[in-house]
Amino acid sequence: MTNDRSVPEGPPRGATWTAARVRGLAIQGVILATLVGLLAWGIGNAIHNLNKAGIAAGFHFLGNRAGFDINFRLIDYSPAATYGRAFVVGVLNTLTVSVLGIVAATALGFALGIGRLSRNWLVSRTAATVIETVRNLPLLLQLLFWYTAVLAPLPRPRDAISLGGVAFLSNRGLTVPGPVSDGPVWMVWAAMGLGLAAAVAVGLWSRRRRILTGRRFPAGWVGLALIVLPPLAVLTSGAVPLSWDVPVLKGFNFDGGLTLVPELIALWLALTLYSGAFIGETVRAGILSVPKGQVEAAQAMGLTPGAVLRLVVVPQAMRVIIPPMTTQHLTLLKNSSLAVMIGFPDLVAVFSGTTLNQTGQAIETIGMTMAVYLVVSLAISFGMNLYNSKMAIVRR
Amino acid sequence: MSTTFETPVLAPPKASRSPWRWARENLFFSAWGTLATLSLALLLAWALPPLVKWALLDAVWSGATREACLTPEGTVGGGACWVFVKVRFGQLMYGFYPLEQRWRVDAAALILALGLATVLPLRAATQRAAALAGVVIGGLGAGWLGGPVLGVVVALFLAGPLLLARDLSPLRRLPAAARVLLAVGLSALAAGVGGVAFGTPKAFGWVALVLAAGLFGWRFDSLRAAGLYLLGLVFPVLAQALLSGGAYGLPFVPTEQWGGLFLTLTIALTGMAASLPLGILLALGRRSALPVLRLTCIGFIEFIRGVPMITVLFLASVMLPLFLPEGVGVDKLLRALIGVALFSAAYMAEVVRGGLQALDPGQREAAESLGLGRVQTMGLVILPQALRVVIPGIVNTFIGLLKDTSLVAVIGLLDLIGIIKTATSDPNWLGFAAEGYTFVGLVFWVLCFSMARYSLRLERTLRNGVA
Numbered sequence: 008m009t010n011d012r013s014v015p016e017g018p019p020r021g022a023t024w025t026a027a028r029v030r031g032l033a034i035q036g037v038i039l040a041t042l043v044g045l046l047a048w049g050i051g052n053a054i055h056n057l058n059k060a061g062i063a064a065g066f067h068f069l070g071n072r073a074g075f076d077i078n079f080r081l082i083d084y085s086p087a088a089t090y091g092r093a094f095v096v097g098v099l100n101t102l103t104v105s106v107l108g109i110v111a112a113t114a115l116g117f118a119l120g121i122g123r124l125s126r127n128w129l130v131s132r133t134a135a136t137v138i139e140t141v142r143n144l145p146l147l148l149q150l151l152f153w154y155t156a157v158l159a160p161l162p163r164p165r166d167a168i169s170l171g172g173v174a175f176l177s178n179r180g181l182t183v184p185g186p187v188s189d190g191p192v193w194m195v196w197a198a199m200g201l202g203l204a205a206a207v208a209v210g211l212w213s214r215r216r217r218i219l220t221g222r223r224f225p226a227g228w229v230g231l232a233l234i235v236l237p238p239l240a241v242l243t244s245g246a247v248p249l250s251w252d253v254p255v256l257k258g259f260n261f262d263g264g265l266t267l268v269p270e271l272i273a274l275w276l277a278l279t280l281y282s283g284a285f286i287g288e289t290v291r292a293g294i295l296s297v298p299k300g301q302v303e304a305a306q307a308m309g310l311t312p313g314a315v316l317r318l319v320v321v322p323q324a325m326r327v328i329i330p331p332m333t334t335q336h337l338t339l340l341k342n343s344s345l346a347v348m349i350g351f352p353d354l355v356a357v358f359s360g361t362t363l364n365q366t367g368q369a370i371e372t373i374g375m376t377m378a379v380y381l382v383v384s385l386a387i388s389f390g391m392n393l394y395n396s397k398m399a400i401v402r403r
Numbered sequence: 404m405s406t407t408f409e410t411p412v413l414a415p416p417k418a419s420r421s422p423w424r425w426a427r428e429n430l431f432f433s434a435w436g437t438l439a440t441l442s443l444a445l446l447l448a449w450a451l452p453p454l455v456k457w458a459l460l461d462a463v464w465s466g467a468t469r470e471a472c473l474t475p476e477g478t479v480g481g482g483a484c485w486v487f488v489k490v491r492f493g494q495l496m497y498g499f500y501p502l503e504q505r506w507r508v509d510a511a512a513l514i515l516a517l518g519l520a521t522v523l524p525l526r527a528a529t530q531r532a533a534a535l536a537g538v539v540i541g542g543l544g545a546g547w548l549g550g551p552v553l554g555v556v557v558a559l560f561l562a563g564p565l566l567l568a569r570d571l572s573p574l575r576r577l578p579a580a581a582r583v584l585l586a587v588g589l590s591a592l593a594a595g596v597g598g599v600a601f602g603t604p605k606a607f608g609w610v611a612l613v614l615a616a617g618l619f620g621w622r623f624d625s626l627r628a629a630g631l632y633l634l635g636l637v638f639p640v641l642a643q644a645l646l647s648g649g650a651y652g653l654p655f656v657p658t659e660q661w662g663g664l665f666l667t668l669t670i671a672l673t674g675m676a677a678s679l680p681l682g683i684l685l686a687l688g689r690r691s692a693l694p695v696l697r698l699t700c701i702g703f704i705e706f707i708r709g710v711p712m713i714t715v716l717f718l719a720s721v722m723l724p725l726f727l728p729e730g731v732g733v734d735k736l737l738r739a740l741i742g743v744a745l746f747s748a749a750y751m752a753e754v755v756r757g758g759l760q761a762l763d764p765g766q767r768e769a770a771e772s773l774g775l776g777r778v779q780t781m782g783l784v785i786l787p788q789a790l791r792v793v794i795p796g797i798v799n800t801f802i803g804l805l806k807d808t809s810l811v812a813v814i815g816l817l818d819l820i821g822i823i824k825t826a827t828s829d830p831n832w833l834g835f836a837a838e839g840y841t842f843v844g845l846v847f848w849v850l851c852f853s854m855a856r857y858s859l860r861l862e863r864t865l866r867n868g869v870a
Contacts, residue, residue: 035695042699049726056725127436128429129443143851144844145806147820152844155827156837341711348813359717369721377710377718384709 053370060367068366069094075361077352079268090362097357098379104271104353105340108278112339113332115279116286123291134287141284147345149281154273154349161269164260173253175261181272182254185265190247198237206230270351274343282339286332293328294320326398333391337384344380354379458483458841469831487835488842491826495843498662498817504654508665510544511642515672518638521630524864530626537633538562548652556593563590565629635676658736662817664846666736670743670808670818675801677744682751683786686759689752700752707749712810716742720814739811747804754796758789791865798858802851809847819843 057064069091076086081099084092122134141149159178162168167177174183206229213224242249254264297320305319346353347360354376363372431437461482463472472484488495497505517540520533538561546554566586577585649655661669688700707715719742723733762785770784790797812821823843827836 031693035693038695038699052728053725056729059729125439126429126432127439129440133443133447139852140848143802143806143848143855145809145820145847147809147812148840148844148847151820151824152837152840155824156840159836160834344711344713345810347713355711355713355717359714363717363721369725373714373717373722377714380711380714381706381709385705 062367064368064370066371068368068371071366073362073365075365077357079271079352090366093357093362094354094375097352097354100352100357101340101343101346101354101379104274104278104346104351105343107275108282108339108343109336111275111279112282112286112335115283116332116335117290119283119287120290120294123287124294138284138287141280142288146277146281146342147348150273150277150345150349153276154269158269158273164256167256167261173251175254175256177261178269179260179266180269181267182261182264183267184251184253185263186249187252188247188249190249192247194247195238195241198241199234202234202237206233209233268351270346270349273349274346274351277345278339278342281342282335285338286335289328289331289335290324292331293324296327297323329398330391330395333387337387340383341380457481464489472835483838483841484835485838485842487826487832487838490832491822491839494822494826495663495819495846497665498822499660500656500662500665501654501660504648504656507645507648507653507656511645512668513540514638514641515634518630518634522627522634524861530630534565534626534630538565559593560590561633563587563593565626639676658734661736663822664819666811666816667805667808667818670736670740670811671801671805673740674743674747674804674808677740678747678751678800678804679797681744681748683755683790685748685752686755687781689756690759704749704752707746708753712742712746712807713813715746716810716814718742719745735814736816739814739816743804743808743811746807747800750800750803751797754793754800755789757796758791758793759785761792762789794865795858795862798854798861802854805851805854806847819846 054064070089072086073088073090073093074086075093077084077093077096077100079100080096081103082096084096119134119138122130123138125131125134161176161178164175164177164179167175167182169175174181176182209229210226213226217223241247252263254261254266256262301319301323302315305315310318343353344355347356350356358372359376363369366372430440463482463484463486465471466486467490468486469484471486493502493505497508500508514537517533517537521530521537538558541561542554542558544554545557563586566582566589645653646661647656647658685700685704688696689704691697691700716739719738720735723738723741727733766784766788767780770780775783808818809820811818812824815821817825820843823839826832827839
């Protein structure tokens with residue numbers, strides 16, 4: 008509330024026992040009493056109801072055997088695992104699909120937003136049509152459409168659509184070749200980590216040199232090379248022998264390779280399109296917010312069109328784009344909970360769905376589910392506030 | 404005062420807008436532009452014709468069974484099967500509401516439309532016509548249902564508040580107090596006579612509403628205020644009685660049978676009606692100087708905004724019954740309505756807060772220095788201006804709310820999405836999901852898009868200071 012300029016309501020500060028002050032205290036007392044009373048009443052009812060249903064409140068159930076399987080997971084999990092383990096699997100699945108969606112939706116959003124402002128009539132009309140169509144349809148409808156109407160009617164694995172003979176699209180999902188290696192794979196990651204550190208160092212150094220001397224250095228390209236080349240060098244040196252596990256049809260399904268289940272594809276597709284359309288509008292608003300005079304001034308100084316974009320338009324547009332775009336990213340995270348409707352095992356489906364049904368621990372499961380979303384949302388909002396205060400225009 | 408010298412405004416030169424020139428300027432202006440145009444055109448040429456062929460040219464429109472859509476070999480054909488949508492149309496609109504009772508839904512929709520027409524910024528003549536039609540149709544409808552006495556009673560009851568309207572009433576030359584007395588008296592008399600004649604305790608509730616109308620109408624004596632009162636206080640009671648039934652000879656229809664577009668709109672409209680006042684209260688609470696009130700509001704708003712709507716619906720449908728005394732059952736629809744209203748109220752509060760923050764503090768100071776009290780300052784000076792600024796945000800929240808109502812399918816209500824999800828998994832109609840979702844999508848799209856357009860128009864009108 009930094010731009011809140013209006014006069015605060017209520018009694019003037021400093022006065023001790025004015026009528027307004029007494030009234031304020033009385034109102035607050037009533038509110039507090041009502042809240043506490045409601046809470047006590049509700050908790051009393053809940054204890055009675057739980058006792059009657061024979062459910063012991065508390066988090067002991069997290070150590071019990073879950074007994075259900077989860078068809079998409081990043082860590083080891085079996086029906087013999089505990090509910091606590093299932094919770095972790097659900098959190099990781101939610102985060103996976105959210106990160107995939109955020110990356111793709113941001114890319115699509117920039118393409119749509121810039122496309123809608125294009126001089127090219129066909130490009131701008133197409134982008135506008137896509138945005139206006141997608142934005143005005145419920146996400147749930149789009150999700151069910153992709154899942155039920157597009158992915159489910161795909162052929163069985165035997166008649167799968169072959170993409171170049173290595174990847175296959177069927178009603179079991181998208182199966183792609185996966186890398187396999189018996190060698191020390193950690194060396195590849197280590198090389199990439201070192202490259203990343205070097206790239207950051209180069210970036211910092213070039214920034215300092217530019218501020219001190221005004222000379223420019225292609226830090227972006229050098230950084231990219233530093234990140235990509237070392238892992239490639241490790242791979243080609245033969246220290247880590249790598250082979251591709253190409254999926255083969257065996258019986259009724261594919262063997263080998265990596266399979267993206269249709270639930271994940273549908274969710275990813277729907278989240279990407281929906282958030283992409285909203286991010287597109289954010290990007291458009293951001294670009295339009297840069298005053299025309301800024302571009303004209305840059306042109307008058309003799310900057311090339313590319314430099315005008317890179318040095319004048321984009322930095323100013325980003326300041327406007329990033330806060331609402333973060334809100335969109337958070338919305339995507341929350342929207343990923345629609346997974347429960349198509350059976351993708353995200354946090355809500357695994358924990359507020361299956362676990363709740365099996366254990367009856369409604370308060371604990373829904374509470375833990377909400378807490379995860381709250382923690383992530385609040386953490387990102389906090390980060391956003393830091394960014395905003397850093398990016399705010401400094402008046403000298 | 405400075406003097407300005409205006410140069411005469413010349414018409415722009417008549418450019419020769421030949422199609423060829425237009426194409427060169429807008430499609431083929433550079434190498435990259437040409438490349439983009441050509442590749443996009445190729446993509447569209449590849450994707451669009453099959454779509455049109457599926458949806459229109461090869462589609463099956465007539466017939467009443469699945470067989471109409473199959474090829475002679477007995478497989479699902481290449482075109483869309485709109486017969487599926489046609490067969491399910493009644494369910495998509497009304498859910499499982501009994502066939503012979505569906506006129507009740509239509510009647511509620513008609514009353515709502517007439518009521519909205521008197522409230523929304525439309526032309527004055529349209530508003531008057533809608534109000535008059537409301538009185539006549541209401542009277543005739545009630546007369547058909549419960550005999551001529553009920554018809555007259557309802558017509559008089561409806562006419563009461565409308566008599567308050569200075570811009571409509573034939574009594575506009577009378578002093579305000581006399582008009583209020585007449586109008587309230589008429590409505591109260593009608594309600595009282597109706598109550599005695601038909602022996603329902605509900606009549607007392609009606610009388611109370613009419614008295615509220617008197618207070619309301621005294622200050623805002625316009626057709627819009629009368630319509631707002633009828634729509635906000637009378638319509639919910641009326642619609643509930645009409646749709647649920649169980650009285651006045653109308654058979655009882657449990658909410659489990661409500662569904663389709665009817666349920667979607669019921670949830671959306673109730674959510675809108677509840678979330679705006681709740682959101683205003685929350686926004687005011689968030690800016691209050693009383694720490695307990697402020698922290699409660701901030702906590703509520705940030706909590707709701709930080710979690711997905713599905714979890715709020717789960718909260719309302721699974722956890723709420725736990726916190727109520729044993730044996731107190733809350734209707735499933737009502738639980739969903741509470742969840743939806745709380746959820747959108749939190750978002751609405753943030754929109755309203757934006758408007759309150761945008762307002763110049765001088766407005767409050769001016770109102771206070773004129774001697775207005777807190778309530779008057781808020782109701783007559785601050786809120787009208789603050790809400791006007793954020794109309795686009797409010798409509799955006801409404802559109803989001805309409806789209807979010809689809810989530811009630813998760814807790815087992817049969818709204819549009821719930822109905823189509825059930826319909827597409829009917830073993831007799833497997834394989835026609837695309838048609839079903841396309842149709843439902845079209846319904847949602849038309850509703851959302853027209854709301855967005857209406858908001859744009861409203862924004863322009865308000866910017867010009869009209870309405």
